[in-house]
Amino acid sequence: KNEVEQSPQNLTAQEGEFITINCSYSVGISALHWLQQHPGGGIVSLFMLSSGKKKHGRLIATINIQEKHSSLHITASHPRDSAVYICAAQYSGGGADGLTFGKGTHLIIQP
Amino acid sequence: DTAVSQTPKYLVTQMGNDKSIKCEQNLGHDTMYWYKQDSKKFLKIMFSYNNKELIINETVPNRFSPKSPDKAHLNLHINSLELGDSAVYFCASSQDWDKGNTIYFGEGSWLTVV
Numbered sequence: 136k137n138e139v140e141q142s143p144q145n146l147t148a149q150e151g152e153f154i155t156i157n158c159s160y161s162v163g164i165s166a167l168h169w170l171q172q173h174p175g176g177g178i179v180s181l182f183m184l185s186s187g188k189k190k191h192g193r194l195i196a197t198i199n200i201q202e203k204h205s206s207l208h209i210t211a212s213h214p215r216d217s218a219v220y221i222c223a224a225q226y227s228g229g230g231a232d233g234l235t236f237g238k239g240t241h242l243i244i245q246p
Numbered sequence: 247d248t249a250v251s252q253t254p255k256y257l258v259t260q261m262g263n264d265k266s267i268k269c270e271q272n273l274g275h276d277t278m279y280w281y282k283q284d285s286k287k288f289l290k291i292m293f294s295y296n297n298k299e300l301i302i303n304e305t306v307p308n309r310f311s312p313k314s315p316d317k318a319h320l321n322l323h324i325n326s327l328e329l330g331d332s333a334v335y336f337c338a339s340s341q342d343w344d345k346g347n348t349i350y351f352g353e354g355s356w357l358t359v360v
Binding site: 179234238 | 279281286288289290291336348350351353354
């Protein structure tokens with residue numbers, strides 16, 4: 136069964152800290168997505184990556200295909216970064232499973 | 247303009263009723279999805295349509311029936327609603343279903359069955 140494991144489940148940090156959220160997955164993905172769910176509930180796609188590293192503003196996503204591991208980093212964190220961050224794996228082999236989601240990391244950045 | 251829009255945003259209804267949630271995307275994507283987020287905030291795919299054709303049908307009660315009149319629309323119809331159907335339902339779309347494309351989500355529809 137394809138699974139996605141995220142850690143930590145909950146993370147509270149002070150404004151300005153460097154944040155890392157980790158995601159591990161099973162074999163054979165075609166892509167890995169990082170999503171952000173705001174307290175109001177809306178979901179925004181942050182990154183979609185299949186290799187290497189992507190950067191957008193203060194957010195950086197990396198993936199290591201050999202280790203089946205991805206990380207989401209937030210530099211100079213800010214209270215507005217408080218949200219749930221969800222890792223989702225898109226498995227290859229026909230895409231029959233669609234997206235498999237991690238359980239999310241609830242991030243709180245305190246001023 | 248909203249890329250993926252779903253209506254209604256909030257729906258409170260009684261057990262046993264039949265209800266529909268509509269979804270439209272204006273991105274020209276070929277693939278649309280319905281996801282369910284349960285009370286523990288865990289997201290799970292329900293259905294996927296590619297060019298109006300059903301691709302994924304996860305283990306979902308057959309009271310749930312997706313309908314895709316054209317590739318820009320994927321509506322979710324639910325018969326005989328049960329308390330356990332209370333959840334947030336997200337519609338999403340992507341260019342393809344088997345490649346790594348960015349997925350665009352609607353804002354969610356909060357369904358409460360009483």
